[in-house]
Amino acid sequence: MPSHLIRVSEVFSGLVPEILGLLGAEKVKKLGSEFFVFQTESPDLITDSPAARFIRWHIPVEHSWPCNPEKMEGFIEKAAQSLYYKFESRHPQTVLVGRLDPGSQKPYYKSLASNLRGRTLQVFELPERAPKTAEEQNSSKQTLFCLIGKEGLFAGMASPKAANGLHPGGSKFIAQNAEDTVSRAGAKIAEGLHYLSMFRPALPAGSHWLELGASPGGMTSELLKRGYEVTAIDRAPLDPRLANHRHLTFIKDDTAAFIPPRGARYDAILCDLNGPPLQAIAHLTRLTDFLKPRALAVFTLKTTGAETLMEIDALEKQVLAHAEKAGLSLIARTHLTYNRQEFTVFFEKSAD
Numbered sequence: 001m002p003s004h005l006i007r008v009s010e011v012f013s014g015l016v017p018e019i020l021g022l023l024g025a026e027k028v029k030k031l032g033s034e035f036f037v038f039q040t041e042s043p044d045l046i047t048d049s050p051a052a053r054f055i056r057w058h059i060p061v062e063h064s065w066p067c068n069p070e071k072m073e074g075f076i077e078k079a080a081q082s083l084y085y086k087f088e089s090r091h092p093q094t095v096l097v098g099r100l101d102p103g104s105q106k107p108y109y110k111s112l113a114s115n116l117r118g119r120t121l122q123v124f125e126l127p128e129r130a131p132k133t134a135e136e137q138n139s140s141k142q143t144l145f146c147l148i149g150k151e152g153l154f155a156g157m158a159s160p161k162a163a164n165g166l167h168p169g170g171s172k173f174i175a176q177n178a179e180d181t182v183s184r185a186g187a188k189i190a191e192g193l194h195y196l197s198m199f200r201p202a203l204p205a206g207s208h209w210l211e212l213g214a215s216p217g218g219m220t221s222e223l224l225k226r227g228y229e230v231t232a233i234d235r236a237p238l239d240p241r242l243a244n245h246r247h248l249t250f251i252k253d254d255t256a257a258f259i260p261p262r263g264a265r266y267d268a269i270l271c272d273l274n275g276p277p278l279q280a281i282a283h284l285t286r287l288t289d290f291l292k293p294r295a296l297a298v299f300t301l302k303t304t305g306a307e308t309l310m311e312i313d314a315l316e317k318q319v320l321a322h323a324e325k326a327g328l329s330l331i332a333r334t335h336l337t338y339n340r341q342e343f344t345v346f347f348e349k350s351a352d
């Protein structure tokens, strides 16, 4: 039976037994704080079952070496050679190595991951044009993803899109500097836009965003940093650091009262409203007529009111159906580092 490795964010740790049960997982082993390796006869369920939305990232495990790298002499050389013999003939576009415990303060595995990647790339002798960074990957081409930790080495080939992230383990971790961060939501949209680059190119500077539920303004400040024009709405005020920004129009009001100015057409809409998710999606879809064709919609789906896996599943289905009815098609949805009991969902407005 083939082995698979999945990542489930710690906020959903209470749902892990149910997730693994839905996947028909056997011989489960927990790795680090958020990874699980197991065997299943139905790997399709990883992407096609109510468990799928809780799986942040996943690969087939085609090579594993359970060992303690710290105690293994010549670990890097032996690991690089075994990866070469196993995968060279399948021509991965690049090799990326991450940690099973990405939050760990211990520098040992961070440098081990970097050194193992360096040595493996040398052994593979990839062509000059091969992607040097995770961001340069073709998101539809196969990459050799490896994860290492005190439990050993786990590796498999997948495209970033199939794995659901450009980096081993998922999306890029965006560090926050408490002093100049308006709110933690800033890192959430930064990570979300980075993730979205797997599916479509970034909107050019000057694009106009409509933002619902902007206060205190962490996301607003990230959009402004990228050179976007922002019309932001919230009942609560924005952080004074954003006052008088020349590319920002702030409307302190209820979203329900907002009527776009005559002729307004936005390139993107962002909705991070709190409150019942069906109400939040209704606020967004009321405004889809004011979006340009193929405009982007980014929606934080807060799972307020849903406790169990099946309740969250049903809620998400209702939200997606509502969006689809309003002409928004789903691009992707994921759970990001800064998401709590919520998901970030990306839609695109239809072209006509």
Ligand SMILES: C[S@@+](CC[C@H](N)C(=O)[O-])C[C@H]1O[C@@H](n2cnc3c(N)ncnc32)[C@H](O)[C@@H]1O
Pocket (backbone or CB within 6 Å): 182, 183, 185, 186, 212, 213, 214, 215, 216, 217, 218, 219, 220, 233, 234, 235, 236, 253, 254, 255, 256, 272, 273, 274, 275
């Ligand atoms: C999670 S916070 C938004 C955080 C924000 N995106 C940031 O980057 O800092 C949710 C916001 O939604 C606002 N909100 C909820 N319902 C609203 C409504 N009907 N009209 C206007 N604002 C609303 C709240 O005032 C609150 O500031």
